[in-house]
Amino acid sequence: MSKFLKTTVLGGVIFLIPLAFFGVVISKALAWIHKLAAPLLAQIPVETIGGTVAVHLLPIVILLMLCFFAGLVAKTSAASSLVNVLETKVLRNFPPYALLKAKTGSVLNPGDTEGLTPVLVRFDDSWQIAFDVEKLEEGMRLVFLPGAPDPWSGSVCAVTEDRITPLDTSVQSASAILKRLGKGASEIIRIPSES
Known part of the structure; x- marks a missing residue:
């Protein structure tokens, strides 16, 4: 209590x-x-x-x-x-x-989201909504891993391109889902099957 x-x-x-x-x-x-x-x-x-x-x-x-x-x-x-x-x-x-x-x-500053692409990033046995920021060296991407419920607080990391799956949604929609602690994510997330 x-x-x-x-x-x-x-x-x-x-x-x-x-x-x-x-x-x-x-x-x-x-x-x-x-x-x-x-x-x-x-x-x-x-x-x-x-x-x-x-x-x-x-x-x-x-x-x-x-x-x-x-x-x-x-x-x-x-x-x-x-x-x-x-x-x-x-x-x-x-x-x-x-x-x-x-x-x-x-x-x-809505221009801050220009160039960001909503993606799913695979980590070992989990996936996380993220924003693709830019291409680094060959085969690597820089991604922003947003927090929830504040999508503009998070961390930045480099991952290999094979760990990234693009999401068919806007930055605003992905941010709204994060603000709702993931509620509604099933509408945009399709986990790719392992090959």
């Missing part, structure tokens, strides 16, 4: 820390934008319902616009190199950032 209680509480803490961090960042950003927009908000008559709604919505709209324009700037190569330097030198040492980056990276 105590193990269940301990793991449940720990799981709750791990779940709530990124949410709390995100909430604090958003509330601070909204407070900052509210101060920034104060001269504009002073011009809106608060006596009406529309004015009251506008006073509360305007900072949110401004924040969304800033996020949109920051997203446009982030697509430039100069911004990418600046973010890369900041991440490697400063932000990686801040655990909540590293956790958020790991959890949201795959959602925000």
Whole structure:
């Protein structure tokens, strides 16, 4: 019973820390934008319902616009190199950032899955869903062995090509199966018979 209680509480803490961090960042950003927009908000008559709604919505709209324009700037190569330097030198040492980056990276960067092919990899007497990354030397492939339920946490290994069987599915479908701890895998997995 105590193990269940301990793991449940720990799981709750791990779940709530990124949410709390995100909430604090958003509330601070909204407070900052509210101060920034104060001269504009002073011009809106608060006596009406529309004015009251506008006073509360305007900072949110401004924040969304800033996020949109920051997203446009982030697509430039100069911004990418600046973010890369900041991440490697400063932000990686801040655990909540590293956790958020790991959890949201795959959602925000769908290009990260380009070139990956879902495969089955044979190990002695078992098979594992994996992603074929690239060809190495003759007869060898580099594969990413994803974890479950987080398919973007795993390990990378080199295997011989004869241990790989391609799966007829997308990276997203294979990832969804891993997130469900393998539920639904029978739809895509056909174990080849030994020759």
